[in-house]
Amino acid sequence: MRATILVRPKPGILDPQGEAVQSSLRQLGFSVDDARVGRVIDLELDDVDAATARAELERACEQLLANPLIESYEIALDG
Amino acid sequence: MSERPRPRIAVLVFPGSNDDRDAALALERLGADATLVWHAEPELPDIAAVVLPGGFSYGDYLRCGAIARSAPVMDAVRRFAADGGLVLGICNGFQVLCEVGLLPGALRPNASLSFVCRDVALRVERADTPFTSLAERGHTLTIPVKHGEGCYFADEELLAELEANRQVLLRYEDNPNGSVSAIAGVTNEAGNVFGLMPHPEHAVDPLLGSDDGTFILGSLVNAAAERLLTAA
Numbered sequence: 499m500r501a502t503i504l505v506r507p508k509p510g511i512l513d514p515q516g517e518a519v520q521s522s523l524r525q526l527g528f529s530v531d532d533a534r535v536g537r538v539i540d541l542e543l544d545d546v547d548a549a550t551a552r553a554e555l556e557r558a559c560e561q562l563l564a565n566p567l568i569e570s571y572e573i574a575l576d577g
Numbered sequence: 578m579s580e581r582p583r584p585r586i587a588v589l590v591f592p593g594s595n596d597d598r599d600a601a602l603a604l605e606r607l608g609a610d611a612t613l614v615w616h617a618e619p620e621l622p623d624i625a626a627v628v629l630p631g632g633f634s635y636g637d638y639l640r641c642g643a644i645a646r647s648a649p650v651m652d653a654v655r656r657f658a659a660d661g662g663l664v665l666g667i668c669n670g671f672q673v674l675c676e677v678g679l680l681p682g683a684l685r686p687n688a689s690l691s692f693v694c695r696d697v698a699l700r701v702e703r704a705d706t707p708f709t710s711l712a713e714r715g716h717t718l719t720i721p722v723k724h725g726e727g728c729y730f731a732d733e734e735l736l737a738e739l740e741a742n743r744q745v746l747l748r749y750e751d752n753p754n755g756s757v758s759a760i761a762g763v764t765n766e767a768g769n770v771f772g773l774m775p776h777p778e779h780a781v782d783p784l785l786g787s788d789d790g791t792f793i794l795g796s797l798v799n800a801a802a803e804r805l806l807t808a809a
Binding site: 511512514515517518561562563565567568 | 639640643644646647676682683685686687688689690728730732755
């Protein structure tokens with residue numbers, strides 16, 4: 499089973515990377531009002547049922563993959 | 578006058594630490610015996626304090642300091658801190674202590690996105706702690722910073738808690754990185770764990786511009802020595 503984790507800076511958290519990306523896009527002529535930069539983590543998991551996998555991934559996100567104080571995360575399972 | 582004992586202080590070494598030897602040298606000059614301890618060690622030796630040095634532990638992968646939470650030595654540091662042991666995190670060491678939950682808050686990329694490397698002025702908010710006892714409240718210290726991710730973040734609720742408990746020990750006079758409330762260094766609620774972005778170990782000799790770092794590290798060495806005497 500594969501899993502994809504999306505980690506984003508929480509709303510309201512200053513994201514200087516996003517600001518730099520937005521300003522660069524605008525300089526290239528793209529009309530972008532806001533940009534936020536997060537992170538994608540692709541994982542290959544042992545074969546377990548989806549509920550178990552999701553519970554494990556929640557723990558992995560809370561303990562390591564995201565910092566819950568400043569980041570939110572989304573888990574998508576595939577296969 | 579009786580001879581003051583030289584407290585033994587552990588300086589942790591992670592893959593990618595690069596200020597460990599400077600920290601050890603500074604502690605030795607201030608009257609401690611510094612012992613380098615590798616991250617894979619499951620136990621700490623018999624020590625009176627622990628220092629987590631600056632650098633780029635584990636290549637700063639994922640988030641600065643994040644990977645350290647799986648280091649065997651950090652379980653020992655958690656136990657040491659839970660027993661009231663003195664723990665100091667400098668720069669990357671501060672990031673590690675926040676990531677493992679021994680200190681409140683988080684460190685984010687500098688608001689300017691630029692790496693800052695220069696002397697900064699710091700206001701001492703409290704002098705009645707094991708990390709600042711040699712300074713005076715309101716005293717200005719000149720100590721260098723060198724970091725790309727030193728923007729301290731705490732949400733409003735946490736910030737109010739930190740201020741109410743007087744956990745902020747150092748504030749920037751001219752905020753170099755966008756930290757909330759210009760916070761340069763905070764303690765845990767119990768006051769035995771302290772983290773700061775500036776590098777006191779790089780400011781222990783006037784030849785290098787300032788020796789104000791001795792106010793922080795010297796305080797730690799004194800506190801560690803006192804603990805030895807109390808325990809004896």
